[in-house]
Amino acid sequence: MTVRLRFLGGVGVIGSTKILLEQDGWRVLLDLGNDIPSSADLLRYPALPRPARGIADRLRLGVAPRIDHLYRVDALEGTDVAGGADGHTVVFLSHAHIDHVGLAGWVDPAVPVYAAAGTVRVLGALEEAGTGLEGGRQAIRPLEDGETVHVGPFDVTCLAVDHDVPGAAGFLVTTADGTLAYTGDLRFHGRHPELSEAFTERVRGVRVLVTEGTMLAASFGAPFLSEADVDAALGAALDATPGLVVVSLYPRNTERAAALLRIADAAGRRVIWPVAMGRFLRAYGLEGVLTWEEGPGLEAIRANPARFVVQLGVDEIPRLLDLPLGPGALFVHSNGEPLGPFDPNWALLADWLAFLGLPMRVIGSAGHATPHDLERLVRLAAPRVVVPVHTNEPYRLAPPPGTARVLAERGREYALDHIDA
Ligand SMILES: [Zn+2]
Numbered sequence: 298m299t300v301r302l303r304f305l306g307g308v309g310v311i312g313s314t315k316i317l318l319e320q321d322g323w324r325v326l327l328d329l330g331n332d333i334p335s336s337a338d339l340l341r342y343p344a345l346p347r348p349a350r351g352i353a354d355r356l357r358l359g360v361a362p363r364i365d366h367l368y369r370v371d372a373l374e375g376t377d378v379a380g381g382a383d384g385h386t387v388v389f390l391s392h393a394h395i396d397h398v399g400l401a402g403w404v405d406p407a408v409p410v411y412a413a414a415g416t417v418r419v420l421g422a423l424e425e426a427g428t429g430l431e432g433g434r435q436a437i438r439p440l441e442d443g444e445t446v447h448v449g450p451f452d453v454t455c456l457a458v459d460h461d462v463p464g465a466a467g468f469l470v471t472t473a474d475g476t477l478a479y480t481g482d483l484r485f486h487g488r489h490p491e492l493s494e495a496f497t498e499r500v501r502g503v504r505v506l507v508t509e510g511t512m513l514a515a516s517f518g519a520p521f522l523s524e525a526d527v528d529a530a531l532g533a534a535l536d537a538t539p540g541l542v543v544v545s546l547y548p549r550n551t552e553r554a555a556a557l558l559r560i561a562d563a564a565g566r567r568v569i570w571p572v573a574m575g576r577f578l579r580a581y582g583l584e585g586v587l588t589w590e591e592g593p594g595l596e597a598i599r600a601n602p603a604r605f606v607v608q609l610g611v612d613e614i615p616r617l618l619d620l621p622l623g624p625g626a627l628f629v630h631s632n633g634e635p636l637g638p639f640d641p642n643w644a645l646l647a648d649w650l651a652f653l654g655l656p657m658r659v660i661g662s663a664g665h666a667t668p669h670d671l672e673r674l675v676r677l678a679a680p681r682v683v684v685p686v687h688t689n690e691p692y693r694l695a696p697p698p699g700t701a702r703v704l705a706e707r708g709r710e711y712a713l714d715h716i717d718a
């Protein structure tokens with residue numbers, strides 16, 4: 298029987314790619330995350346999913362994929378989706394961002410879940426910090442770069458890529474009807490471009506390349522900084538600011554967090570983290586992480602604001618009222634939460650900064666490939682078919698001669714060997 302393929306997420310939107318391959322009752326699911334939050338979500342603060350009903354509530358609202366024999370039976374009460382394992386389904390997670398792993402805590406424990414070892418490490422540290430997967434701990438099996446898992450007629454190979462979280466990977470799926478490569482989220486301007494270059498090399502000549510296309514959108518017109526540029530700009534900002542620096546970076550970018558600790562140290566400043574973030578970073582293995590729990594405390598910061606950097610917790614914005622934010626203080630947005638103007642909490646932060654008179658500088662680097670790098674990836678990989686996903690403007694990917702481009706429809710069933718028919 299032919300290999301069938303469905304895109305159950307990441308179609309026409311940034312985030313949450315989900316790709317289901319099926320043949321002879323065997324199924325491979327690539328990624329299982331939540332949609333990126335938007336101001337149109339029915340499940341937005343304070344109407345959040347109920348703790349034990351997270352998957353059932355999302356299925357009722359149509360914001361989780363309806364896949365039988367994937368989720369735990371006890372989590373599906375009130376839905377018509379069948380729970381429990383069928384022994385023929387395996388899940389692969391590309392990296393530890395919510396839009397790729399957010400629903401994995403609801404997977405039945407008898408369904409194998411795999412991810413690169415680096416992703417297992419990040420998820421383990423989050424679990425240890427009390428901020429693990431919704432739905433509960435999941436025993437995720439670690440994969441080495443290049444390791445292959447056999448799933449019935451499918452061979453799935455884990456291929457490391459560079460992204461703004463450690464342990465990111467794409468997958469190469471080999472089938473009787475040809476090969477499919479999936480990038481996960483990747484970039485070529487980060488700290489490990491060689492990983493994404495090696496991915497490009499290893500997927501050369503695949504039948505179908507499913508690539509993320511986040512930065513294709515016209516709205517991402519801003520100039521790109523490399524992570525090295527970010528380090529330099531952060532250092533300059535810490536040196537030039539006479540007062541307190543408040544920063545928002547995304548802690549799962551542990552390499553940026555480690556860099557901030559080094560840069561702050563060189564600038565004679567100490568970094569104070571929100572408690573849960575600090576627990577995660579320590580569990581991940583970073584040293585010298587201080588939180589509000591162990592001090593130095595407000596008095597020390599007020600006495601000498603130029604000796605500190607405070608990381609913002611988006612759930613504790615009123616803490617800003619305690620801080621010495623007079624003239625000379627600075628807020629640095631460095632890809633942390635709220636993530637950007639598309640995030641429902643961005644306007645809230647802007648209101649607070651306006652009230653406090655706290656100027657904002659943006660010093661960040663995208664976790665996603667530039668449009669130029671995406672076109673180069675497709676040209677070098679030279680697939681028969683390219684499918685841009687994880688973007689709201691997939692039409693902006695121009696395929697090279699010899700490659701057909703398919704703009705996938707959500708939920709539609711494609712035959713792998715006729716996807717461009
Ligand atoms: Zn993503």
Ligand SMILES: [Zn+2]
Pocket residue numbers: 392394460482664
């Ligand atoms: Zn990501």
